Amino acid sequence: MKKIKLGISACLLGEKVRYDGQHQLDRFLAGTLSEYVDWMPVCPEVECGLPVPREAMHLAGNPESPRLVTVRSGIDHTGKMLKWAEDKLRELEEEKLCGFVFKSKSPSSGMTKVKVYSDSGMPTKNGIGLFAAAFMKKFPLLPVEDEGRINDPSIRENFIERIFVFARWRDFIKNDSSIKGLVDFHTRHKLLIMAHNPKMTAALGQIVAKAKGENKDTVFTEYITKFMETLKLQATVKKNVNVLQHIAGYFKKNLSADEKKELIELIDSYHKNLIPLIVPLTLLNHYVRKYNEKYLAEQFYLNPHPLELCLRNHV
Secondary structure, rough: OEEEEEEEEHHHHHHOOOOOOOOOOHHHHHHHHHHHHEEEEEEEHHHHOOOOOOOOOEEEEEOOOOOOOOOOOEOHHHHHHHHHHHHHHHHHOOOOOOOEEEOOOOOOOOOEEEEOOOOOOOOOEEEEOHHHHHHHHHHOOOOOEEHHHOOHHHHHHHHHHHHHHHHHHHHHHHHOOHHHHHHHHHHHHHHHHHHHOOHHHHHHEEEEEEOOOHHHHHHHHHHHHHHHHHHHHOHHHHHHHHHHHHHHHHHHOOOHHHHHHEEEEEHHHHOOOOOHHHHHHHHHHHHHHHOOOOHHHOOOOOOOOOOOOOOOOOO
């Protein structure tokens, strides 16, 4: 499988680029996930010309348009950072990234809840790092997270699911980009969409259905925009149970009474948070292979990302 290209704050890969000359190595990102990802490290503060080590900085002023200033001396680096970010984003656009992992709480790279200090010196946690804000504005469809939030198993699974979806979309646009290909792409993702927002399964299907005769680029943009917005919603236990029961319905004529009972019990145990999602899915995948259910075999919901990541062992 081709590796997915993602951006990342360089300190998370162990590069000693932080203001104090240290790093913030994240072993899951730099180790486990790197088996499937080609990382493109970015350190906004170093790349815009600041040294290592350097005086610590923070955001100050209006949270809607904060300034990036040094903590002790009050030197304003806002203009330097924004000019560098503008050039860097043009460079990153050529890289065809499928997502980005930011450094939490960073005044340049934090994507949420970054401290912004008022003139009186009181902080509020409602800011966004200057580079992270510019990146998300430039690439609104790309999956983004920070390493702190990724420690939550549900957020981690959701983020990695989204980067694999977007990588498949990029491959589709590059290698096929036909209306027939869009139909196939949507068909194979139907159950995944259902797990995030059941209503969007039909809504996205309508976009695909009306694609013939429409401007292809307009249709594709509308489709992937709504699709990626849909995937931001968490696939809750309740919604997953709905999908599991839907899949189970494909085997009502194949399974014995005992097999049906076992499957129902596993889905119910998952519903009660007694077992993780991987357990009923493993049995359903077994039945997909055993009974050669071709439609389900092509559904990415059953295998949205590599099993080796063990993401569904914890949700």
